[in-house]
Amino acid sequence: MLIGIIAISFSSIFIKWSAAPVSVQGMYRLLFTSLLMLPFARPYTGAAAALRARDWLLLLFSGCMLALHFLLWMGSLSYTSVASSTMIMALEPVFIMLGAYIFYKEKTAAAAMLGMAVAIGGVVLIGWGDIGISPDNLKGDLLSIGGTAAVAVHLLVGQKLVIRMPSYLYSLIVFVAAAVVFAVYNLVMGISFFHYPSKEWGIFVLLAVVPTVFGHILFNWLLQYVSATTVSMNILGEPVGASILAFLLLGEQLKVLQWAGGLLVMLGLGVYLYTGRKKTAQSETALPSAS
Template identity: 50%
Template sequence: MKQRDRFPIPLWILMLIGIISISFSSIFVRWSAAPVAVIAMNRLALTTLLMLPLLGKHRKEIVSIRWRDWALMFVSGIMLGLHFLFWMGSLRFTSVANSTAILTLEPIFVLVGAWLFLKQPVRPLALSGMITAMLGAAWIGLSDAGLGGDSAWLGDGLSCIGAFTVAVHIILGKSLRTRLSAFVYSFFVFLFAALVLGLYNAAGRQALFAYSWKEWGIFLLLAVIPTLFGHYLFNWLLKYLRPESVSMSVLGEPLGAALLAYMLLGEAVTWLQAAAAAVLLFGVWLFLLGSREPRTASASQEQTLKEPRQASEPA
């Protein structure tokens, strides 16, 4: 690492701040009494408002965006909106620990999509991790049988769908990010997702803005803490850390969310749930190890890898 790339604060502290920040997402959703689609809409709308003052610096890039890329960004925004809709909905039915653990299947769905549509090869270690993670997810569902019954299974299923939709969003983003900056891509995807959720809420005759100051405080906390101090911080850390190191942060969210749920919501985790989540997270860890780019990659590949990803991953 060059001297000019060094940062005065230890990077592991910043990584820890990011993990804690995204872990709060499920807690804030549980605290809110608003419909999940309204929570998601206002979280994204407030995030775009916070980003708006910096948009003028990207005027030249915006006017040069092709129509095809606008269309792909719109689809990516729809997928992000669906992710929030399904994942936040899962928290109404299953535990925070189970919902966030199942959400870590997202990178596996990304690899499956890359294998099916981009013909990207799957390494044996990644395949072993994928199978292990799927077994862990199935075990989580079985562990819910004696706890929440059908409603808990519904929550697990919604979280799984949320992981799938955000995977589609990320696959689209990986293509678009070769032509667009992280800020421009993220701003318009957030905006499109908020607009689509707004139409969904209007069609369902949900109140869009008539909420208490407490609810608006929760919406703002969601926009600032898990989004800006969470996912955007991880994007920034990609300038200083290898991408696979940052991607490992996905394993920290279920642990952080479970601990916060225990302290702030009084939500306990059974030994069976903990064992199932451990199997799932171990599988995702193996998968991430097996998906790492070799260190002998060319300089051009290294530069591509160091480009920041979009700031809109799960939670």
């Protein structure tokens, strides 16, 4: 979880460094990640052959939602700051919690909800001084909200699918599907596939290796062991890491309230994870006596 949080914190930095269209960044990010994963996919061919038509449809839908997430969220960084965009992205657990309750009847303990509230409050402080009322900032905020909703759907579908298939196979198929969606989008919009300087290609590779392999793939793997709500709570750590990196590498200034918000995020995250871990431990203890 810690490795994943650090890795995804670099995502917004790489995106800010790039001058390429966000749809091209997203396409090559997912394409290069898929190519890195392919050599290790042979043991999962049997599992792929056993997938039902409904599974393939859900995988395609999850890939579309992932592509939509990248398109909207990455696009938001062209209009607003790293702190603002990642602060809004941290509302993802709210979408996840509601979706998990509606579709999976998954309940959340009161203490965990308190931790979630504290963490989200901290995220609000991080972006408080950075959210403006200009048309550009508003557009960036709306794009980030749309991207947050899309990735929440992606994670909820993933939670259902990784029960029946290896997380590695799930990640590979979904990344390929999302890359294809981006390719079709770029083709329709007449966006160039190849005419970019070497610096951009380096950024595409960094986006694939750092936040995707060590971020999204790790989070997909975690879905086998913890709920989508818990995985999404870890993303609350991204605004902290991303804001610090934006300060160091992009010169984006942070106010005292934003530093205080970072501490609240980590506190709330700790409360939530501790409550979830305690609940899991109690369940495991109860199983032998129940049997």
